[in-house]
Amino acid sequence: MKSNFDIEKYHSILCPDYPDFLDSYLRVLLIQRLSGVGLLCGTDWTPLFHNKFFYSRLNHSIGVALIVWNFTHDKKQTLAGLVHDIATPAFSHVVDFMNGDASTQESTEASTKKIINEDIELSELLFSQGIYKYEIDDYHKYPIADNEVPGLSADRLEYMYPSGAALEGVWTIEEIAGNYSQIAVLKNEKGCDELGFVSLEAALEYTEKFCRISRILQKNEDKVAMQLMADILSRAIELHYIMEEDLYFMDESYLIRKFDNIARRRLDAEFTKLYSTFRTMKEVVGSDTPISGAYCVSLNVKKRYVNPLVKNSSGTAERLSDVSKEGRECIDDFLNFKDSRYGCVYWA
Template sequence: MDNDNWLETLAQEGAYARDDTAFDTAGYHKILCPEFPDFLFDFVGLPLLQRLQGIGLLCGTDWTPLFHNRFYYSRLNHSVGTALIVWNFTHDRAQTVAALLHDVSSPTFSHVTDFRNGDALTQESTEALNIRMLADSEELLTLLEAHALDFDAVADYHMYSVADTAVPGLCADRLEYMYPSGAALNGIWSMDAIAANYAQVMLMKNKAGQLELGFRSEAAALEYTKKFCATSLILQRNEDKIAMQLMADVLSRAVECGFAKEDDFYTVSEQLLINRFDGFAEDDADPAFTRLYRTFRSMTAIEHTEEPLADAYCVSLNVKQRYVNPLVRIASGQAKRLSAISPEADECIKAFLAYKDSTCGCVRWQH
């Protein structure tokens, strides 16, 4: 690629072409909860939530042509959607606000920071910061007082099983993110399909006696589980591992070179950082940064190998496995895990858990 015109060439090739009208976020949120609760508007307007509009749900893959994401869906969109699901099924203000606030510590490019921190396997390295950021927000504390809500009741959504529960259970967080993720990454969900599937979701109790989201019908549970596994498989492949680790290295090098500060990842949007990095790469201000960044912004395919390749950026990683085995209401009215009643679901889940990509994923350097 011509060093002087690499950005122009990329634009002409449509590397980042996407239709942000392809997904009706407001319409989707109305499916999740037909009536948007008035009290939630005040909280959505908080600065620590509004900054999440500049952070994508899909962890930086919006900015590389290796992926063809169909639209942009933000962490704010996800947070609102999660809160709406909780409200729809509980009508509990504290649980709903806790769900809304669960991602305030997400940095730009989301879980890319976990890869920077060596936490690709659990991707939880920024979660401890969440409560500290909430406690430091005077605007939030004032709003909680105005709504007669205790800080401790909204500071940790892990307290509420409808909002968050252990894998393989289904919770609002997990249910919400996979609908738009599947729609964006592989077009696996249409709005009509989401509406029909979500209409089958209900509250149940699991074996531990905890409330958990599940499905009224085996067919709906199977559809969701199969599509969940299909989308999660994308996140297990070396393409995703390369995209996230390479962006992690871009961010680390940017900090080393003074092109960005750690605070920027909590104050500057992804778009503005990309614009800044485009300029540094175009000027070739640091050759190591330029090579990393141009490779991220230009790669369209990778090589799957068993050994690292010369003159290539290579990764060999184990990453978090995201899957569900939801509850289903059976004829007796009891709740059973889907895999216990559906051989097809059992096979699907086992196949996902057994999946291994090649030992290495490599992409040729863009010089």
């Protein structure tokens, strides 16, 4: 993977006034673990995708924290943003697919509070700074950090800048800087704070690129890659190559090396077939029915989209779909998109 995407420069755009208190938290092993977990759910490890760079869950978590700090200067909200993905296992949402939760992709979030409460290093650091764990263990209660679809939050905003840059190169650092400069805290229909745009053009730019990348995540290529890796993990656990708990301690590069070695030794025919297919596949074939001699999936997966607030001339905010025909059509086109019923890849 080669790219000119400078993650450090990108993070400085999100928050020029870096909060120094983050540094002590970034040394916590529980948080550092996320440096080995990719944002793009295992697609970094198959030639079916051509990701331009590796962006970790730690990079994402730092980005979310920086956005929250930039717009709130609230330490507790910022820390809630930093630890929101603390329960994310290796290969991220692949484990939701393994758990049969492709449609909401929230199954792994259930243990967030438990993990935070049981980590001694993090607990001691919070205590030393007079912060209670309950104040940072649920970022959903802070609307700048997270809110319901189709609102724009720090999590949703941050996720799509690097995802777009990595998957299709739709964002350069300069384009992100220009777009991000048009974001402010606005009031939504419920009178709650929500991130939105002060420029219609910037709102439309972000939404169009968001929908473009979200469409990739709705295509059969992404479904096949994630479900196939989910089946690989299930088989590895069944054969005791790994334990499910290892997904919360081992990073993806280590697991890939381990699986490469197991597949090379052909210890189990089914595992070898699944894994070799994942590591060599380059094309997914669409079909109305399963294809013989191929690995096929038919899934409904979570739809990720935004309909951001836009500040109008009177100073109030409206949804993009209410002020822009182009924006409304973009969102509708995404919501109505359906790939072929089955996505299939021929066995390696």
